[in-house]
Amino acid sequence: MLAQDEQKVETSGFGSNMITREGISAAVTTKDAIEVLLKAPMLTDLNLWSHWDILFAPSLGSMVEWLLKEVNTKELLCLVTKGGKIIRLDHSATLDSFLKVFIQGSSFETAVALLSLYALFGGEQNVPLSLLKCHAQKAFEVLITNYLEMELHYDKNPYKHGKPSYDQHIVGKSASSNLSCKLRNNRSIINQAATVMSRFTLDCLSYLPIEFCSFAADVLIAGLQSHVNDVPSVILAECTQIERVMLHEVGMSLD
Known part of the structure; x- marks a missing residue:
């Protein structure tokens, strides 16, 4: 023994x-x-x-x-x-937790929350798609605003100023209004923000099984379209070759 x-x-x-x-x-x-x-x-x-x-x-x-x-x-x-x-x-995923992790800028946690909600609600026909898109729109607004403010007000050296993370710094309405005025003549920063958000979207999709990418892309792109012009072109410009194949497989035409 x-x-x-x-x-x-x-x-x-x-x-x-x-x-x-x-x-x-x-x-x-x-x-x-x-x-x-x-x-x-x-x-x-x-x-x-x-x-x-x-x-x-x-x-x-x-x-x-x-x-x-x-x-x-x-x-x-x-x-x-x-x-x-x-x-x-994640059995504990909720609509509020989806918004929270999205605003925190975690593409992986956002993917987890999206797919978990898909399962918890019993599939695409039952999931509150309009509310998810609304949350995505709100989250992208926060992410973009924070990114733009950091680019305008902080030096590129993170060791000098200690750049805040997305979840640590959320600007208010008055600050957003002032920010918009400063951005009118600074298209390069706006274009950079669009690229960063496109990368976030692609990273999120890359974590998901291929058959659920179309559902997730519908939510994410709908949220991004409220803030970025010509989203398909911006995403396509950011795609790697493998990501282009992924988008093609889920039936997304970005040409």
């Missing part, structure tokens, strides 16, 4: 003895699997991340069937893609 115990090795990062050196899986329970999967990062393919086929399938079977039949843990919100990936989502 002692010799057999010594042959067991720990699964990397999981802290449980689940597989022997000979490759024979030890019995695992639903509780073991849930404990592991709750450690997975958002938007991760749980099947690959957990090595499910090797460590868990011998005892628990297919992950999809197991999730449907055995798991009632609300924290383990998942979405299955057309390609069979099982993507972990």
Whole structure:
């Protein structure tokens, strides 16, 4: 018995003895699997991340069937893609949290919130699309205003002035009005802001499974169009070759 115990090795990062050196899986329970999967990062393919086929399938079977039949843990919100990936989502996502992470300028967290809301509301037909677009418009307004103000009032050297991050500095209406006056003759800064927001949009889309990019792009581009002229051309100019292929695959024509 002692010799057999010594042959067991720990699964990397999981802290449980689940597989022997000979490759024979030890019995695992639903509780073991849930404990592991709750450690997975958002938007991760749980099947690959957990090595499910090797460590868990011998005892628990297919992950999809197991999730449907055995798991009632609300924290383990998942979405299955057309390609069979099982993507972990944020069960606590709300419309307000979507706006918050968007204003903070995190393209990854914005992607997480968008896809999580898509799942929580039960798909594109049920998600409050108009409200999401409204939030996107508001968030882009804050991001653009903050970016423009920093470019106008702060030196390029961040060590000298300590540039504030987007979520630390939100200008008020009076400041925005003064800012607009100063920007009338400074098209270069406005163009830079448009480029930065286009990059944010592309980064956000790049985190998502391809079949959900069209939904996310609809929300993001609608929000950006209120502040940037000719959004398709600006995004196209910022695209890498791979990103152009991605946009083509989701049926977005930016030419």
